[in-house]
Amino acid sequence: MTGLTELPLQRQRAKTIFQKGAPGRRAFVCPELDVPTVDPETLLPRRFRRAEPPRLPEVSEPEIVRHYVSISKRNFDLDSGFYPLGSCTMKHNPRLHERVAALPGHARLHPLQDPEHAQGALELMWNLQQALAEISGLPHISLQPSAGSHGELAGVLLTRAYHEAKGEHRHKVLTPDTAHGTNPATVTMAGLEVVKVATNSGGGVDLDDLRAKADGDVACLMLTNPNTLGLFDPNISEIAEIVHGIGATLYYDGANLNAVMGLSRPGDMGFDIVHFNLHKSFTQPHGGGGPGSGPIAVSDRIAPFLPRPLVVRGEDGAFDLDYDSERSIGRLRGFQGNYGCFVRAYAYICSLGADGLKDASEMAVLNANYLLALLKRKGVAEYLPLAYGELCLHEFVLSGGPMKRELGVKTLDLAKRLLDFGFHPPTVYFPLLVEEALMVEPTETETKETLDAFADAIAEILAEAVEDPEIAKNAPYSTPVRRLDEVAAAKHPVIRQAL
């Protein structure tokens, strides 16, 4: 258990592609030079030319394949095991989506193809927009933002444009202290100021604190509902009333939409702007950190300011891109957004349909509550109590505070020990207001057997920790590398291979 006996994966020391190969070795065969030879100076004068080629790897194709396949095995992935990472919605990624996204009509379609020769793509975007509008209860959509945080930026810039159009310069944005870190970071990037709103004892927005901070300088309240505690705010209608009462907008962070699809809609709750995470609720694979896609849905009063271009449908039924909306905040990126993600999300919505989306949310909530119930067992709940509430929606947050105090085992240690049991740990140390937080989101695609096994693993780790806390404190043991020195990495950053 001390790491003295190395496992096969541990014995392979990390070696980068730049440390492999040999001078002159290659994979690429350049197509034939089929045009007349011209004096190099005519093609590109020497003063613009590169003196030395970039020191890229010199490797053969078999070497490349073996290198990347080998290092891929040093990753844990959703296809291999349970990944209950809170707020990340790690649900199954259907392979059908990869197949349809790879069809040349989608994958080799140039973004500046004339709209009349891209009717299938524009229709797909239109249909996806209609579906997202129905799911969110807000009628106007822009698919452009590249990820959730990009959607948030769009939302805050839209709010700003909305107030500016009325001649108002509101500079404050309210966010609860349970908010995702992207919310406050976005507010700053949009040139506004963050004001925190407290959380009440039930885990929702503290209404008194909200009323005290709701004044004429407030542009927007950014909220996640259910919030990052997995709890639906029972006062949502009152919150909306307060926010609209001061003329501000209400922004919905859609990271947790997987709890309420077909059950409750942000638009009906009073939200003006919503962002979706297609890489969470709609199964775009996470890719180890992207790509994502963060479309937004907005109410009528925000619609004139949506990013350009918009997908429009003419009276003849033909689709087009409209670049002319004069009050638009402008573009947030090149072209029309992450279309490849739209194809996958649209395929998912087509597969599930209305009842399937609702079923997905219901089963996500069932699985979360079942796992929570399993973790209320003796031997677990006294060390890892539920932080707020009794039931939850799609995720729940436990506090490792008692575990740390009584066993000397921190949430981080528990997470690392879970690695030895073959599970990806839940999100740790978030939300910040929960001591030693452990945020668990199982998703609807997991079986009861998997949830049972995970709960048993937590119980076993805690039982083991009661006997000998050092086991968890020094975990993991079975991973390709063991605990890494993050402090040293940040102190003296080495961020590229020395050549």
Place this chain on the structure above:
Amino acid sequence: MSRYTATTPENLAAMLAAIGVGSLQEIFDRQIPAGVRLGRELDLPDGLCEQDVYEHLRALAARNTSAEDEVSFLGAGMYDHYVPALIDMLMERSEFLTPYTPYQPEISQGGLQVMFEYQTAICELTGLPVSNASVYEGPSAVAAAGYLAKLHNGKSRFVVSAGLHPHSIETLRTNAHGYGMELIEVPLSGGVTDPEEWAAAIDADTSAAIFAQPNFHGAVEDAAALSAAAKSAARDNAEGAPVVIAQIDPIALGVLAAPGECGVDVAVGEGQPLGNRLDFGGPSFGLFAAREEYLRRMPGRIAGETVDVDGRRGFVLTLQTREQHIRREKATSNICTAQALNALGGVVYLSWLGRQGIVELGELLLARTHYARETLASIDGVEKLHSQPVIREFALRLDADVAAVKARCAANGFNPGVDIQALTGREEDRGGLLVAITERRSRAEIDRLADVLGAAVAAERQAVPA
């Protein structure tokens, strides 16, 4: 239609009993107020079985004219380069496709090592010492670089070459409005950024000076002169020179001087040409490299090398105190999920091209682009928009309506390029056609394009006399 779930009626009963509720409905009734429950089915079509979804998506794909269906010379930011088969295979591997961001490094060494290798490749390509693990894509990378400059020097103005891609200018403008920056656009002269206007526009309040290399019209800029002019224009300013930002095309850097050798401080760019599909505009990735002094203000993830408790080499996400999940409102960017999988495609592509290959490919593009430009410019009614050196793309002016000419070419299976005015909306760009060359476009195809384009221009001039 229930899909990808596994709860049998027996499972459901057992799970509800364990939870201590009588029904699934009770879980929702106890938490979601009645007033905000939907209370009806979503108004969406019924679910479909897998083969029917495939057929529907295939039928939509068939209504698009892709680069597979015509001989395409479209570019202006994304290009129809050949993507080697091994990239598809590696990007579809579960181990790369399905994990989240590597928050648990012990079980994410594959992804973290890919980021580290990617950063190394981008540093080599750009000649700059630090790179992040990618941002969203090209134009938003320009905006992110602008934000870095604003954080770095707190000045109030961006000076931007009109040779920047119009999407980059507009994206920068959208973002800059948020944090209160002014934009000054410097016009092109003879196809490149006007050096006198450039120098005149830069002053003590200039936060960043931004140009594209090659520029939107395909012309190679004198990057070293633009950088030097930006620095010397602000020479007498105590707070220092503006941050010089270049939007670069990475595929050109086998033959074109590296931004780091030309005095550029921050190089950003669209990564799509490096092994990523067109995908109607995304997902791809944005590259972002800089001089050392900007490291702690970089946006996005950065992988760093370290050791584990037993002394084994390993990789972690590092300098995370820049990031939103730690620093919240004080973060250097709000970026969270970005483009890790697409960046994997990028580094595999660069390994596949290799040290010699990237130069050979660059030389091939230079030669074919030169040939295509001279061949097309010799057509009656077609002229070069400028005569600067070009690498992989060039601008022409047609003495005919571009949309009509394009339609005639399309009827013959050719897409001659991007209608510049349709992209910029500017009157002065009327007649502009931007033609892109990749290694997929052979001499034979270029010769046929010359015939098709020549006939189309002639026919249009005859149909609509000048």
